[in-house]
Amino acid sequence: MPSRVKRTTRELLPLEKTPTGIPGFDEISEGGLPKGRTTIVCGGAGCGKTMLGIEFLVRGAQEYNEPGVLMAFEETPEDIARNVASLGFDIEALANQKKLFLDFISVEPHEIQESGDYDLEGLFIRLQSAVDAVGAKRVMFDTLEALFSGFKNPGILRAEFRRLFRWLKDRGLTTVITAERGEGTLTRHGLEEYVSDCVILLDHRIKDQISARRLRIVKYRGTKHGADEYPFLIDERGMSILPLTSLLLQHTVSNERISSGVPDLDEMLEGKGYFRGSSVLITGTAGSGKSTLAASFVDAACRRGERCLYIDFEESRDQVARNMSSVGLDLDQWSKKGLLTHEAWRPTQFGIEMHLLRIHKLIEKVKPQCVVIDPITNLLNGSSDKEVYSMLMRLMDFLKVTGITAVFLSLTSGGADLEQTTVGISSLTDTWILLRDLELNGERNRCLYVLKSRGMAHSNQLREFVITDHGIKLLPVYIGPGGVLTGSSRVTQESAERAEALQKQQEIERKQMDATRKRLTIQAQVAALQAELDAVEKEEKTLNQEDKEREMQDKADRETLAKSRGSR
Amino acid sequence: MKTKPKPKSSKKLVSLRLYVAGQTPKSLAAIANLKNICAGDFEEDYHIEVIDLVKNPALARDHQILAIPTLVRSLPVPICKIIGDLSDTERVVVGLDIRKAKGKKPAAKARAVSGAK
Numbered sequence: 153m154p155s156r157v158k159r160t161t162r163e164l165l166p167l168e169k170t171p172t173g174i175p176g177f178d179e180i181s182e183g184g185l186p187k188g189r190t191t192i193v194c195g196g197a198g199c200g201k202t203m204l205g206i207e208f209l210v211r212g213a214q215e216y217n218e219p220g221v222l223m224a225f226e227e228t229p230e231d232i233a234r235n236v237a238s239l240g241f242d243i244e245a246l247a248n249q250k251k252l253f254l255d256f257i258s259v260e261p262h263e264i265q266e267s268g269d270y271d272l273e274g275l276f277i278r279l280q281s282a283v284d285a286v287g288a289k290r291v292m293f294d295t296l297e298a299l300f301s302g303f304k305n306p307g308i309l310r311a312e313f314r315r316l317f318r319w320l321k322d323r324g325l326t327t328v329i330t331a332e333r334g335e336g337t338l339t340r341h342g343l344e345e346y347v348s349d350c351v352i353l354l355d356h357r358i359k360d361q362i363s364a365r366r367l368r369i370v371k372y373r374g375t376k377h378g379a380d381e382y383p384f385l386i387d388e389r390g391m392s393i394l395p396l397t398s399l400l401l402q403h404t405v406s407n408e409r410i411s412s413g414v415p416d417l418d419e420m421l422e423g424k425g426y427f428r429g430s431s432v433l434i435t436g437t438a439g440s441g442k443s444t445l446a447a448s449f450v451d452a453a454c455r456r457g458e459r460c461l462y463i464d465f466e467e468s469r470d471q472v473a474r475n476m477s478s479v480g481l482d483l484d485q486w487s488k489k490g491l492l493t494h495e496a497w498r499p500t501q502f503g504i505e506m507h508l509l510r511i512h513k514l515i516e517k518v519k520p521q522c523v524v525i526d527p528i529t530n531l532l533n534g535s536s537d538k539e540v541y542s543m544l545m546r547l548m549d550f551l552k553v554t555g556i557t558a559v560f561l562s563l564t565s566g567g568a569d570l571e572q573t574t575v576g577i578s579s580l581t582d583t584w585i586l587l588r589d590l591e592l593n594g595e596r597n598r599c600l601y602v603l604k605s606r607g608m609a610h611s612n613q614l615r616e617f618v619i620t621d622h623g624i625k626l627l628p629v630y631i632g633p634g635g636v637l638t639g640s641s642r643v644t645q646e647s648a649e650r651a652e653a654l655q656k657q658q659e660i661e662r663k664q665m666d667a668t669r670k671r672l673t674i675q676a677q678v679a680a681l682q683a684e685l686d687a688v689e690k691e692e693k694t695l696n697q698e699d700k701e702r703e704m705q706d707k708a709d710r711e712t713l714a715k716s717r718g719s720r
Numbered sequence: 721m722k723t724k725p726k727p728k729s730s731k732k733l734v735s736l737r738l739y740v741a742g743q744t745p746k747s748l749a750a751i752a753n754l755k756n757i758c759a760g761d762f763e764e765d766y767h768i769e770v771i772d773l774v775k776n777p778a779l780a781r782d783h784q785i786l787a788i789p790t791l792v793r794s795l796p797v798p799i800c801k802i803i804g805d806l807s808d809t810e811r812v813v814v815g816l817d818i819r820k821a822k823g824k825k826p827a828a829k830a831r832a833v834s835g836a837k
Binding site: 255257258259264265266267268269270271272273274275277278280281299302303 | 741744746773780785786789790800801802803807811
């Protein structure tokens with residue numbers, strides 16, 4: 153039957169949502185705030201509730217062509233406009249363009265006395281005229297709780313609140329109301345009983361002297377949403393919720409290989425280098441050359457014409473450029489060409505969310521193909537390991553999804569546990585390069601080895617890591633009788649072996665000469681004997697000849713004799 | 721609806737403004753109650769103005785009116801506001817600081833009229 157079919161399809165329509173335009177929020181709410189319904193934003197003082205509401209209105213007016221109405225109970229519109237001007241929101245201009253309507257509602261309790269029955273029709277009249285003035289689709293009340301202080305009759309207030317939210321719903325206005333957090337309850341005055349379509353809780357806490365802001369969607373009727381606490385920031389562009397990437401491990405991979413910047417290292421990686429879009433972890437103790445290795449990578453990438461972002465928590469740009477020029481790397485030229493962006497800030501300046509958000513924003517601004525973070529261990533300050541781990545995981549995911557090759561440097565404290573990074577992120581990265589120190593004969597030399605590199609047959613050899621003024625060189629390591637030799641022991645060993653080789657060479661030559669001489673001697677002897685032999689043969693021949701002749705002569709003589717004797 | 725002030729009176733002038741919204745029961749009750757309260761003979765002269773916000777919505781914002789009905793005494797200062805249908809006459813009298821004229825018995829007013837007429 154047609155009517156029954158119609159009813160079913162109507163039930164299956166999903167909840168419509170209005171995008172807020174606040175970065176990150178529309179992702180965790182999977183579309184934004186419920187359209188035509190009321191959302192309550194609660195939190196303590198200074199959490200950013202008003203900010204969220206105003207940004208919702210302003211972005212609605214600017215980006216989604218949805219004019220809005222702001223009913224302010226606590227601050228005058230001028231004050232609000234001034235407060236948000238620093239965020240780049242020009243409320244006055246929007247008001248002039250009839251995209252935003254601001255109404256200041258003054259509720260002064262001591263002025264008002266109650267006598268008999270009343271309602272808040274005046275509020276409705278004002279709201280209606282405001283909505284009509286700009287054709288609003290979005291409304292924000294900041295904060296309706298002011299009504300509680302002005303009007304003492306709870307029964308009337310309750311009825312009017314219900315009427316108000318029904319009124320807003322009937323007109324399809326997407327509304328945001330702010331409320332102060334209560335002790336043990338969501339809101340101080342219990343507004344959440346009237347508004348239960350969507351409840352957002354904002355939190356602003358101080359941990360280890362660093363402030364951290366968190367947002368949580370406590371309730372969102374009719375849809376699934378991210379239920380965790382998400383860190384967010386308020387900066388010069390408004391609110392930003394730390395963007396989420398889908399942590400589904402679904403990203404396309406590239407087969408392209410890019411150079412690590414050090415030809416010897418490329419050789420250890422099947423001769424080709426890293427996979428594009430992979431993540432590389434370089435760990436080592438202080439002064440082991442990690443930054444130099446990263447700088448070589450950046451240099452090679454810029455040479456290929458790719459944009460690089462170098463995020464430094466330890467050294468300024470000029471310092472890095474100066475230090476690297478002593479190794480033969482000119483990073484200034486790439487900075488000038490705009491291929492290299494080097495951003496440095498102190499890790500203790502912010503909490504970890506701020507760090508990561510800044511990194512995200514830089515990546516969006518610069519759109520690099522390669523990113524270096526030097527070092528990530530500094531992000532540990534002020535956060536527990538688990539938090540850092542999950543944040544780094546999000547960042548790495550984000551980089552993978554966008555196909556950016558990322559190099560992370562990690563400082564280890566040395567000692568026996570070199571292969572255990574404090575955070576355990578080694579399992580998240582595709583390639584792990586270790587820089588180790590070897591102490592021998594009063595010297596400390598570095599060596600490098602590739603602990604793992606997914607997807608390629610990397611070398612498992614230890615190489616001596618030498619920083620020359622032409623860049624980094626990796627030398628094959630010497631295994632001497634005492635173990636691995638590096639540095640000056642290696643040099644000694646090398647020269648010793650060279651001497652040995654020379655000696656052997658000379659000996660062989662000498663022996664060869666001896667043999668040759670012997671041969672020649674014997675040959676001479678042979679020649680002499682041969683001559684003798686010839687002579688003897690000749691003599692023999694001559695003797696034979698003479699003998700024969702004599703015999704013939706004898707015979708002839710005998711015949712002659714016989715003849716002469718007369719034959720009878 | 722205006723009542724003309726009594727001429728050549730040495731009484732003080734009290735300026736009252738009643739904000740209503742259309743012909744709702746509360747609004748009508750408030751008007752009736754106010755008329756009753758002010759009908760008697762008092763020391764002051766009452767100048768009553770009834771403003772219908774449905775006809776004039778901009779005034780709600782300009783005069784910062786939220787509750788309906790609202791009675792505002794603009795003169796003498798300080799301004800005081802009373803919200804409600806004015807059925808609690810005592811409150812109104814005290815709030816507006818109305819002084820009954822000495823010697824005169826208050827007329828039959830002060831009847832609590834609330835709800836529909």
